[in-house]
Amino acid sequence: xxxxxxxxxxxxxxxxxxxxxxxxxxxxxxxxxxxxxxxxxxxxxxxxxxxxxxxxxxxxxxxxxxxxxxxxxxxxxxxxxxxxxxxxxxxxxxxxxxxxxxxxxxxxxxx
Amino acid sequence: xxxxxxxxxxxxxxxxxxxxxxxxxxxxxxxxxxxxxxxxxxxxxxxxxxxxxxxxxxxxxxxxxxxxxxxxxxxxxxxxxxxxxxxxxxxxxxxxxxxxxxxxxxxxxxx
Numbered sequence: 530x531x532x533x534x535x536x537x538x539x540x541x542x543x544x545x546x547x548x549x550x551x552x553x554x555x556x557x558x559x560x561x562x563x564x565x566x567x568x569x570x571x572x573x574x575x576x577x578x579x580x581x582x583x584x585x586x587x588x589x590x591x592x593x594x595x596x597x598x599x600x601x602x603x604x605x606x607x608x609x610x611x612x613x614x615x616x617x618x619x620x621x622x623x624x625x626x627x628x629x630x631x632x633x634x635x636x637x638x639x640x
Numbered sequence: 641x642x643x644x645x646x647x648x649x650x651x652x653x654x655x656x657x658x659x660x661x662x663x664x665x666x667x668x669x670x671x672x673x674x675x676x677x678x679x680x681x682x683x684x685x686x687x688x689x690x691x692x693x694x695x696x697x698x699x700x701x702x703x704x705x706x707x708x709x710x711x712x713x714x715x716x717x718x719x720x721x722x723x724x725x726x727x728x729x730x731x732x733x734x735x736x737x738x739x740x741x742x743x744x745x746x747x748x749x750x751x
Contacts, residue, residue: 535682536741541665559746560736563738563739563740565742568746571709571744571745572644572731572733572743572744572745573683573742574742575739575740575741578738578739594745614749618682618683620682622738623669623739625684625735626688626695626696626738627688627696628673628683628685628696630682630684631682631684632681632682632684633680633681633682
């Protein structure tokens with residue numbers, strides 16, 4: 530059973546556009562929601578993370594929107610650049626002992 | 641370099657052989673995780689250590705897999721009697737709290 534469901538599977542965006550990736554979860558005990566960026570042949574790198582006590586967190590061009598009642602959270606990449614082309618994973622944890630990852634979104638930013 | 645390191649980066653083995661991977665976490669991180677990632681999927685949790693204690697182990701982890709973290713420093717993941725289905729990227733991550741830092745991974749190919 531997939532604990533965290535991620536969509537879309539792939540996304541193509543024009544340079545300068547907004548990329549939006551969505552995740553949904555069922556376990557209301559989850560209290561930490563990170564997003565990771567992964568380039569081919571590399572390990573995932575933490576981009577930004579949020580806890581349920583806030584509805585939005587922004588770091589540079591990256592914003593997480595969190596909807597606790599809907600059990601959904603999303604990553605927004607503003608002014609998308611070709612260098613942002615990568616695979617993005619959402620994740621969630623309750624105790625920090627085990628993290629559950631989404632299936633990933635392959636983002637392509639067209640120049 | 642003070643990041644998470646993994647060795648080897650690539651391993652090709654024949655079915656039935658045993659393999660061992662090593663992970664060196666960031667020095668002040670007491671938490672260490674192992675994940676498996678197959679093509680097009682998110683990292684799948686395998687096991688978690690806090691210092692030298694193995695606190696979580698995935699139910700999906702067969703008894704052919706074993707992990708250790710002697711003295712709470714580096715960790716090893718051993719796969720016995722490898723099968724073709726074990727071919728994957730094996731990722732290690734470490735953290736002090738919730739922010740995980742991933743290593744570059746070990747790519748295992750079982751022929």
